[in-house]
Amino acid sequence: MKRLIQTIKNIFKIEELRKRIGYTVLLLLVYRLGSFIVLPGIDSTMIANMQDFSQEGLVGLLNMFSGGAFGNASIFALGVMPYISASIVIQLLGVFVPYFKKLQMEGESGRRKMNQLTRYLTIVILCIQGPAYMAALHNQIPEEAFIAIYRLGWSSFVFNLVSTVILIGGTMFVMWLGERITDRGIGNGISLIIMVGIIARLPYALVAEVGEKLGSTVTGGPLMLVVELVILFFVFVAAIALVQGVRKVPVQYAKRVVGNKQYGGVRQYIPMKINAAGVMPIIFAQALMLFPLIFSNFEATRGFAATMSNYTGFWYNFVFFLFVVIFTFFYTAVTVNPTMMAEDMKKNGGFIPGVKPGKKTVEYLDTIMSRVTLPGSIFLGLIAILPAFAMLLGVNNQFASFYGGTSLLILVGVVLDTLQQIESHLLMRHYDGLMKTGRLKGRSGM
Numbered sequence: 001m002k003r004l005i006q007t008i009k010n011i012f013k014i015e016e017l018r019k020r021i022g023y024t025v026l027l028l029l030v031y032r033l034g035s036f037i038v039l040p041g042i043d044s045t046m047i048a049n050m051q052d053f054s055q056e057g058l059v060g061l062l063n064m065f066s067g068g069a070f071g072n073a074s075i076f077a078l079g080v081m082p083y084i085s086a087s088i089v090i091q092l093l094g095v096f097v098p099y100f101k102k103l104q105m106e107g108e109s110g111r112r113k114m115n116q117l118t119r120y121l122t123i124v125i126l127c128i129q130g131p132a133y134m135a136a137l138h139n140q141i142p143e144e145a146f147i148a149i150y151r152l153g154w155s156s157f158v159f160n161l162v163s164t165v166i167l168i169g170g171t172m173f174v175m176w177l178g179e180r181i182t183d184r185g186i187g188n189g190i191s192l193i194i195m196v197g198i199i200a201r202l203p204y205a206l207v208a209e210v211g212e213k214l215g216s217t218v219t220g221g222p223l224m225l226v227v228e229l230v231i232l233f234f235v236f237v238a239a240i241a242l243v244q245g246v247r248k249v250p251v252q253y254a255k256r257v258v259g260n261k262q263y264g265g266v267r268q269y270i271p272m273k274i275n276a277a278g279v280m281p282i283i284f285a286q287a288l289m290l291f292p293l294i295f296s297n298f299e300a301t302r303g304f305a306a307t308m309s310n311y312t313g314f315w316y317n318f319v320f321f322l323f324v325v326i327f328t329f330f331y332t333a334v335t336v337n338p339t340m341m342a343e344d345m346k347k348n349g350g351f352i353p354g355v356k357p358g359k360k361t362v363e364y365l366d367t368i369m370s371r372v373t374l375p376g377s378i379f380l381g382l383i384a385i386l387p388a389f390a391m392l393l394g395v396n397n398q399f400a401s402f403y404g405g406t407s408l409l410i411l412v413g414v415v416l417d418t419l420q421q422i423e424s425h426l427l428m429r430h431y432d433g434l435m436k437t438g439r440l441k442g443r444s445g446m
Helices: 002-013 015-034 048-053 057-065 081-096 098-105 108-140 156-184 189-214 221-244 280-289 291-295 299-308 314-335 338-347 359-392 397-403 405-428
Strands: 246-253 256-258 261-263 267-273
Touching: 002 015, 002 405, 015 156, 015 189, 015 405, 081 098, 081 108, 081 156, 081 280, 081 314, 098 108, 108 156, 156 189, 189 221, 189 397, 189 405, 221 359, 221 405, 267 359, 280 314, 280 359, 280 405, 299 314, 314 359, 338 359, 359 397, 359 405, 397 405
Parallel strands: none
Antiparallel strands: 246 267, 256 261
16 A cells, blocks of 8 residues: 555656646546536437436437447546547448558558548448437437427427437537647557446446345345356456466577677567457447447338347357457557567577578567457457346346446557556656556556
């Protein structure tokens, strides 16, 4: 405890770090306040039905990502998920389309162009999701709640158009907040915004679960609550192990003499992370699983949308599991380049014992990476669908989402990533880090 208190004091001794943390907290506070601002022209006291509707299934998950803004009919109701969906499409195009491959190879200028294209695609997705959200509002809340239509005389078309523009502007503003946090704050902005939305729903979910178990007439309700909390703790530990687990590949560096100094002659290790992709596969997969909601209002696709929106159904969880596994391999292939690793080893006089330099080294690293990624991707997929099993066993729908899936891994990954950045600032200024070993490991950036 004494070490923790001293570390906190050291954090506030560093002026730059202190300003970054304060800036981050301020922008996150702006985001949370905006999630309670209801769309103009809607009576905020008459959206109780929308609150009930937004607690179930995929809609409940979307509401959790937005920190309750979806159920509040807020200006930030669509959150950052349209941006995540656009990022998925752009990154997939970077694999298959030569133009986007070229942009990826252009460094910083190419990254800026791809970010701009992602923003444009986000607006396109918002133009689809905005009207779909307005249609859901009209179906879920009383007609009298639309003050602009039934008191001020606006037409439904004009009101929906204006509200869609506001929703688009709200999401773009949230994206801007995330970019400002990334540039001038601490941690990854979009990741922190998602995490804050999830944490904001945790007290409601916990209260609902405690009330349900303590008020249950079934014998052993309180005992079941204790068992659930213990299981949640072990799942949390397993998630940390998944994010931080590595396999070390030995690399022998040959002796070199430059002037009067000797270099090399030692064995080092390349850490191959079990989950090099971090939480991105689950976020990508979850964004794709939200697409059927767009088609739920069309008669021809309503059955498919209902099947793929059944949070506890077999087909939803089976497809979700496959998406997580596929995206884990895809994102690992994008972020980990065996060819570049082999070239760096060769330049520095290193080699893997028993493996020839060059092509053989690339093949060896690729094989090791595939073998390490496979169990990691399966474990990640199982954690992703764990909330469905929790709900089937009687856990409250809201609280079950914290038993794994997107919620838990985002919390673990983002917290570790942010703490890693704070630790880097501390160590760079010769203060003790957050961990005694100084080896706090985060995840790959979002």
